Amino acid sequence: MASRRILVTGAAGFFGSRFVRRFAATDEILATDVGDLDIADATAVGAVVSAFRPDLVVHAAAVAATAFCDAHPDVARRINVDGAVALARAAEAVGAGFVLISSEQVFNGNPEPGPHAESDLAVPDTVYGATKLTAEAELAAIVEKLWVLRFTWLFGLPERGCGMSPGVPWNIALALLAGRRLAERTDEFRGITYVHDLLDRFDAILDCPPSTYHVGSANDLSRFELAKLTLDAFGVGDRAEEVLTPVTGAKRRDVRLSHEKLARAGVTFPPSAEAIARCVAEFRFTV
Ligand SMILES: NC(=O)c1ccc[n+]([C@@H]2O[C@H](COP(=O)([O-])OP(=O)(O)OC[C@H]3O[C@@H](n4cnc5c(N)ncnc54)[C@H](OP(=O)(O)O)[C@@H]3O)[C@@H](O)[C@H]2O)c1
Structure with a gap:
């Protein structure tokens, strides 16, 4: 596969740091986190994206702590929704594909038992879940090549530099x-998913047509x-x-998420x- 130009946000976080490490040898990566690119700063986001001109944006930055988001809904919305929208507009302006990392927690308030499919109506009952679902909808109206990846709960063990x-x-x-x-x-x-099982399959997921996918182990x-x-x-x-x-x-x-859609596309965990x-x-x- 030819080397891609990938802009990663949240690159100091649990997933982003492992993603950067995994793909640094094969792709040209611009790794950013809040210290060098605050995604809530739309002007800075526009400048970085138009200068780097990525083929792909992997948007892993978020405030992901549920209790913090419930206590600070304005901050959660500014970062998880407005930040994602600013990044999506900038990415679309340079024709980049976009990976929005969403979460199983969009189903937190669903009364029926899982596993939940992509086609099921999601009923979040936390600010975190609601911001993820809103970002999904807003980005769908902005980005042409949009992969919304709803992760299950990730796990791993400590790694140097991650x-x-x-x-x-x-x-x-x-x-x-x-x-x-x-x-x-x-x-x-x-579901809980080993982060390296996910990274092993990341390119296979991106070979699937842009869409919403439930990703991980069940x-x-x-x-x-x-x-x-x-x-x-x-x-x-x-x-x-x-x-x-x-x-x-x-x-x-x-x-719990149903992973049949990805499995039908040949990606299983x-x-x-x-x-x-x-x-x-x-x-x-x-x-
Ligand atoms: N880990 C999971 O189990 C899981 C499951 C489902 C979905 N997800 C989603 O997957 C993505 C990555 O999760 P993760 O576990 O790697 O989270 P994480 O470790 O919290 O990483 C997120 C990174 O984003 C940074 N960030 C926060 N606000 C920012 C801003 N305004 N501008 C730029 N960067 C900012 C954080 O910095 P600070 O730490 O300094 O705030 C952190 O380094 C998130 O979107 C999360 O919602 C994760």
């Missing part, structure tokens, strides 16, 4: 290392069951009672359990 964020294996590793218990819900269901397990599986993968499955407290939330939460095992094995992580 950002880190909470995920099932890392949360459990931290609890084990600190000797504290972890409360995990028995009534919450969501499972039918509760978070509590996923946590137990992870303890098994760490080789300490016998410590489940000592480490995990099963809890329930105010309401059942099911943001391993089940979450297999993905956890691969991650733990690749990092040779023992606790």
Whole structure:
């Protein structure tokens, strides 16, 4: 594949930093984060995009912390919606393709159980989910070549020079290392995806026609069951009672995604359990 000019936002974050590292050898990448390009500054965004003239924008910058977004809806909207719109307008002006990273959390308020398909009406009940869904709609009216990738919850383990964020294996590793218990819900269901499984398939996803896709690994397990599986993968499955407290939330939460659309296009992911095992094995992580 010929080298592409890719503008990455959120390049210091969990996904963006690993994306840049993965594609730096094959593509010409302009890696930006809030310190050098604040996506809420439309003038700066326009100047950077028109100077770099990317073939592709991978827009990973966001405020992704749900509680922060609920407490600061204006900030969330300014970055997750207005920032995405400014970037999309600038990208469209130079004819670039655009990857908007969205989230399973657009389905947070859906009353029916998952897995949810791309064609299902999404009902977000958090500011974060609502800003992602609004950005999807606004960008669809701006960008011709738009891939909206709704990720499930990503996970990985710490890597030199890369950002880190909470995920099932890392949360459990931290609890084990600190000797504290972890409360995990028995009534919450969501896909979890190993970030390197995603990067392995990123080009294959972009070979699919521009559209909205549900991306990642699936499972039918509760978070509590996923946590137990992870303890098994760490080789300490016998410590489940000592480490995990099963809890329930105010309401059942099911943001599982159906991945059939991508599968029909030939892109499949391993089940979450297999993905956890691969991650733990690749990092040779023992606790
Ligand atoms: N990780 C997941 O499980 C997951 C799942 C579904 C969707 N997503 C989406 O995937 C994308 C990447 O997620 P991630 O986990 O890598 O998030 P992350 O680690 O929080 O990375 C996002 C990056 O964007 C930066 N940023 C925030 N405001 C900005 C601004 N105004 N201008 C430029 N950069 C700004 C952040 O900087 P600061 O840290 O300094 O704020 C951070 O470095 C996000 O759009 C997220 O919503 C992630």
